[in-house]
Amino acid sequence: MQMSHRISGFKCSPIRRLSPYAVAAANKGIKVHFLNIGQPDIKTPPEALAAIRNFSKPNIPYGPSEGLLELREGVVEYYKKQNIDINVDDVLITTGGSEALQFAFMTLCDPFDEIIIPEPYYTNVTSFARTAMVNLVPITSRIEDSFSLPPIEEFEKRITRKTGAILLCSPNNPTGYIYTREEMKSILNLCKKNDIFLIVDEVYREFCYEDDFFSVLNYKDYEDRIVCIDSFSKRYSMCGSRIGAVVTKNEDFKANMLKLSQARLCPPDIEQIAAIAALKTSEDYLINVKEEYKKRRDFLSDGLKKIDGIFSSKPKGAFYLVAELPVDDAEKFAIFLLEEFSYNKETVMIAPAEDFYVTPKIGKKQARIAYVLNTEDLSKALVCLEKGLEAYTKKYL
DSSP states (O other): OOOOHHHHTOOOOTTTTTHHHHHHHHHTTOEEEEOSSOOOOSOOOHHHHHHHHTOOOSSOOOOOTTOOHHHHHHHHHHHHHTTOOOOGGGEEEESHHHHHHHHHHHHHOOTTOEEEEEESOOTTHHHHHHHTTOEEEEEEOOGGGTTOOOOHHHHHHHOOTTEEEEEEESSOTTTOOOOOHHHHHHHHHHHHHHTOEEEEEOTTTTOBSSSOOOOGGGOGGGGGGEEEEEESTTTTTOGGGOOEEEEOOOHHHHHHHHHHHHHTOOOOHHHHHHHHHHHTSOHHHHHHHHHHHHHHHHHHHHHHHTSTTOEEOOOSBTTEEEEEOSSSOHHHHHHHHHHTOOBTTEEEEOEESGGGOSSTTSSTTEEEEEOOSOHHHHHHHHHHHHHHHHHHHHHHO
8 A cells, every 4th residue: 555645755754764783793692882872871860760650640631831830840950050041932842852852843934935954954854744744855964073163144145034943953963063153153244134033942051061052042132033942851861751841032933832732632750750860960060961972072183083095074062963974874884783794792882974964965964973882881892893994995985
C-alpha cells in the first residue's frame, strides 16, 4: 500500500539511523563508544528521581495544557536567577524542546512559508519543519570560520514575503558556537526591520565555557518578536523526560500556540513533577556539570588535533563539535567503524554531518561528535577513531 507523499520526504535521523550497525557490533562482543548522540552519562539530580519515586497521586491525571503552574513558577524563578524578568504567563510547557520548535513553526507560518536558518543545524529541525509544512532556507556557516554567524547581508537577501522567522541555536547544536551580542543584535535589527520573528533555541545555555551566557531575552527592546526555546533534557541530564518550554512576551503568539497545546491536551504529568524537583537542585550541581563538560571538551579537542588529517574548531558551548575527517564519505566511514572495524574489541559511533545541512553535498566529510562520555572513555574512543582512520584509508583510499 502507498504511503503519504508527506512521509516520503522525511529522512531517518543521521544520529540514530546507524543504530542497527551498533547493535550488530555489540552482538559480536564489541564495545561501542557512543559519540553520535547527545545522551550524557552525567547522573540526573537525585531530587528529580526522588520526586518520581514519591509520586503519590491516586492516578495520573490530565494537567493544564500550558503546563503545571508550579513548574511554570519554577521556570520564572530560574530565569530571575539569570537576571531575566518574565512572569508565569510568559511560559508554556511543552513535550520537550522538539515540540516547542514544531509548535513555533506552526504558530508563525502557513504551509510553504519559510524559516531562515544557519547551517549546519540540529538535524531533527528538518523533520519538525516538514511536519509543519514549512520550508527551511539555509545560510551556510563555515568550519573555517568556527561556524560564526554568516554576514547579515546573506540573511537579508533571503527574506521574502513568505519568511516567518529566523531560527538560531545558541549555544549551537551541532557546532558548539555561541553567537556574540553583536551578532544577535544585528539579527534582531533585521527582524524588526522586516517585521518577522526570531526563534532562539537556548537549550544548552548552562554550558558556556569562556564567557557568561547572554540570553536573547535580555534584549527588551525587541521582546515582542522573540520566541525562546528551552528544555530540561540536557541541563539536568533527563533527556527521556521530554519536558521543554517556550518563553515569550508576545501575547498573540502565546494565545495562538495555546491552541496547539490544548489540541495535544497536556505535557506529561510525572515528568513535570521531576522537572519541578530538578529546578530545586543545588546550584553546585550545574556548576560541577559545566566544569565536567569543559574538561571533556578540552580533552576531545586536544585529542583530535593529534590525529592526522582531522580539522575542527574548538566549541565555545554545548557538548558537540563538528570535525572535518580525511575520508571520502563520513557516513561510509561511520558504517565501517561499526561493521568492519574494532580495536581491542572496541569501536566508536559518530554522526555523519551531511544531513545537518540543507544545501546538498556540504558536510559530506564532516561528523558531529558529542563529548558526553567521561575522559577515560573519550580516550579509548579517540584511539579507535585514529586506528579506524588508518584502517579505512588503507582499505578504501
